[in-house]
Amino acid sequence: xxxxxxxxxxxxxxxxxxxxxxxxxxxxxxxxxxxxxxxxxxxxxxxxxxxxxxxxxxxxxxxxxxxxxxxxxxxxxxxxxxxxxxxxxxxxxxxxxxxxxxxxxxxxxxxxxxxxxxxxxxxxxxxxxxxxxxxxxxxxxxxxxxxxxxxxxxxxxxxxxxxxxxxxxxxxxxxxxxxxxxxxxxxxxxxxxxxxxxxxxxxxxxxxxxxxxxxxxxxxxxxxxxxxxxxxxxxxxxxxxxxxxxxxxxxxxxxxxxxxxxxxxxxxxxxxxxxxxxxxxxxxxxxxxxxxxxxxxxxxxxxxxxxxxxxxxxxxxxxxxxxxxxxxxxxxxxxxxxxxxxxxxxxxxxxxxxxxxxxxxxxxxxxxxxxxxxxxxxxxxxxxxxxxxxxxxxxxxxxxxxxxxxxxxxxxxxxxxxxxxxxxxxxxxxxxxxxxxxxxxxxxxxxxxxxxxxxxxxxxxxxxxxxxxxxxxxxxxxxxxxxxxxxxxxxxxxxxxxxxxxxxxxxxxxxxxxxxxxxxxxxxxxxxxxxxxxxxxxxxxxxxxxxxxxxxxxxxxxxxxxxxxxxxxxxxxxxxxxxxxxxxxx
Numbered sequence: 213x214x215x216x217x218x219x220x221x222x223x224x225x226x227x228x229x230x231x232x233x234x235x236x237x238x239x240x241x242x243x244x245x246x247x248x249x250x251x252x253x254x255x256x257x258x259x260x261x262x263x264x265x266x267x268x269x270x271x272x273x274x275x276x277x278x279x280x281x282x283x284x285x286x287x288x289x290x291x292x293x294x295x296x297x298x299x300x301x302x303x304x305x306x307x308x309x310x311x312x313x314x315x316x317x318x319x320x321x322x323x324x325x326x327x328x329x330x331x332x333x334x335x336x337x338x339x340x341x342x343x344x345x346x347x348x349x350x351x352x353x354x355x356x357x358x359x360x361x362x363x364x365x366x367x368x369x370x371x372x373x374x375x376x377x378x379x380x381x382x383x384x385x386x387x388x389x390x391x392x393x394x395x396x397x398x399x400x401x402x403x404x405x406x407x408x409x410x411x412x413x414x415x416x417x418x419x420x421x422x423x424x425x426x427x428x429x430x431x432x433x434x435x436x437x438x439x440x441x442x443x444x445x446x447x448x449x450x451x452x453x454x455x456x457x458x459x460x461x462x463x464x465x466x467x468x469x470x471x472x473x474x475x476x477x478x479x480x481x482x483x484x485x486x487x488x489x490x491x492x493x494x495x496x497x498x499x500x501x502x503x504x505x506x507x508x509x510x511x512x513x514x515x516x517x518x519x520x521x522x523x524x525x526x527x528x529x530x531x532x533x534x535x536x537x538x539x540x541x542x543x544x545x546x547x548x549x550x551x552x553x554x555x556x557x558x559x560x561x562x563x564x565x566x567x568x569x570x571x572x573x574x575x576x577x578x579x580x581x582x583x584x585x586x587x588x589x590x591x592x593x594x595x596x597x598x599x600x601x602x603x604x605x606x607x608x609x610x611x612x613x614x615x616x617x618x619x620x621x622x623x624x625x626x627x628x629x630x631x632x633x634x635x636x637x638x639x640x641x642x643x644x645x646x647x648x649x650x651x652x653x654x655x656x657x658x659x660x661x662x663x664x665x666x667x668x669x670x671x672x673x674x675x676x677x678x679x680x681x682x683x684x685x686x687x688x689x690x691x692x693x694x695x696x697x698x699x700x701x702x703x704x705x706x707x708x709x710x711x712x713x714x715x716x717x718x719x720x721x722x723x724x725x726x727x728x729x730x731x732x733x734x735x736x737x738x739x740x741x742x743x744x745x746x747x748x749x750x751x752x753x754x755x756x757x758x759x760x761x762x763x764x765x766x767x768x769x770x771x772x773x774x775x776x777x778x779x780x781x782x783x784x785x786x787x788x789x790x791x792x793x794x795x796x797x798x
C-alpha cells in the first residue's frame with residue numbers, strides 16, 4: 213500500500229470518526245434538552261411539508277398543482293425550505309415509517325445533527341489540505357467543542373446547517389481557485405444555492421469571494437513590485453476564481469428556487485418579501501452588561517464581548533497564535549525583500565523565516581475574509597440583536613482553522629525545544645523525534661478544557677460562559693443574558709410530571725405552544741398537563757429568566773401571593789428557570 217493510499221484511508225477514517233462520534237454524542241445528549249421557541253414553529257412547517265411529500269410520493273401530478281403546492285409550502289415563508297424539508301423527510305421516513313428514534317422531536321432534529329457532523333468533516337479536510345493533518349483535526353475538535361455550537365447542533369433550526377453550507381461553499385471556491393477543473397466551480401455554485409436555501413447568512417458569501425479576488429490581485433502586484441516575483445500560474449488561477457464567481461451567480465439562484473417550492477409561483481414577489489422580512493427585521497430584547505436593548509443603537513462591542521466570553525479561552529489563544537504565525541510568514545517575505553538593506557532589525561526578524569510558497573488559493577486571506585465578513589454586520593449599531601452568538605456562528609469554522617494553525621505551530625516549537633535539550637532529558641529525544649506522541653499529548657491537554665466546558669454546560673447551552681467571564685455566575689453578575697427561546701422547560705419536565713396534579717394547568721411563559729406539545733408527544737411530559745397562556749388561574753407558572761421579562765415573575769407573585777418559587781433550576785447556581793405554584797384555597 214502506497215503512502216498516498218494510506219493517507220487517504222487515514223483521512224477517511226478520521227472523517228468518519230469525527231462525523232459519527234459527534235452525531236452519536238448529540239443523539240445521546242438530546243433527551244434532556246427542551247425545545248426552543250422557534251423549533252415549535254418549524255415543527256409545524258415541517259409537518260405541513262411532510263403532508264406534501266406524502267402526496268408527492270402517491271400522486272406526483274396532483275402534488276405539483278400550484279394551488280396544492282401553496283397550500284402546504286406557504287407555512288413559515290420567513291425562512292427557506294431546504295432544511296425544513298429535510299426535517300419533514302426525516303420525520304416521515306425515519307420516524308413514521310421505520311421508528312428509529314425514541315422521541316418524535318428527535319426525528320425533526322436529526323438532519324441538523326447530521327449537518328453538524330458534516331461541518332466538522334469539512335473543517336478537518338480543509339485544514340488538513342492547507343496546513344497538515346494535525347492542524348485540521350485540532351480545528352475540527354475546536355469547532356465541535358464550542359459550547360454554543362454544541363448546543364445549537366441539537367436543534368431543529370438553521371444555525372448549524374448554515375455553518376455547514378457556508379463552509380462547503382467557501383471550501384468549494386477555494387478548491388476552484390486551486391484545481392484546473394470545471395467541477396469545483398460548478399460545485400461552488402450549487403453549494404451557494406444550498407446556502408441560500410438554508411438561511412439568509414448566505415448573502416454574505418459573494419462579498420467574501422469578490423473581496424478575495426480583488427485582494428489577491430493587489431497582493432500579486434505587491435509581490436511583483438517588492439519581491440520581483442510574478443507567478444506564471446496566477447493568470448490561470450484568476451480565471452478560475454472568476455469562473456467560480458460566475459457559477460455562484462448562475463447556479464445559486466436556480467438551486468435556491470428549485471429547492472423551495474414556495475418560490476415556484478409568483479417568484480419575484482415572494483423573494484422580495486423574504487428579503488424585506490430580514491432586511492427590516494423586528495428588534496428583540498437582549499440583555500448586555502446589565503442593560504436591556506430592544507431598539508438601536510446597539511453596542512458595537514456586543515459580538516466581540518460575546519465571542520470572548522463564550523468561545524473557550526484556549527481556542528481563542530490558539531487562534532491568535534495561528535493568525536500571528538501566518539501573518540509573520542507572509543509579511544516576512546514582503547518586508548524582508550523590500551527593507552532588508554535598510555533595517556538590520558527587520559533583517560534579523562526575517563532571517564529564519566522561509567519565504568512562503570505560492571498559494572494559488574490564498575488560503576490565509578480567504579479564512580481571514582470569511583471571519584471578518586461574518587462579523588461585519590455586527591459592527592453596525594443598527595443591526596438588531598435578536599439571537600446572540602448564533603448569528604455570527606458562520607465565522608467559527610474560520611476561527612477554528614486558525615486555531616488549528618496555532619496548535620500546529622505550538623507543536624513544532626515544543627518538538628524543537630525538546631530536541632534542543634536532548635542532552636539534559638534523554639527521554640525527550642525519543643518522544644520528540646516522531647511527531648505523533650508530542651502531538652497527541654499536546655492536543656489532549658489543549659482540548660481538555662473546551663471538552664469539559666461543553667459537556668458541563670449541557671443542557672444549559674445558552675447560559676454557558678467561559679472562565680474569562682467567571683463562568684455562568686460571573687456572567688450573571690456582569691449582566692449577560694442567561695438564556696432565551698424558552699428551551700429550558702425541558703430541564704424541569706420531570707419536576708412538572710411529579711408536582712402537577714392530574715389535568716392540572718401550567719402557564720408556559722416563553723415556551724412556544726408547539727414546543728410544549730412536542731414534549732407531550734415525546735412522552736416526556738404527561739399528556740393531561742395543560743399548557744395555558746395566563747398566570748392567573750393556572751396551577752403552576754413557569755418563568756424563564758430574562759431582564760425584560762421580570763414583569764412576568766411579578767405577575768406570578770401577585771397571582772399566587774408568594775415570592776418563593778417551588779423549583780429553581782439553572783447552571784452552577786445561577787437561576788435560569790423558576791416554577792411557581794398556586795397555593796391551595798383556604
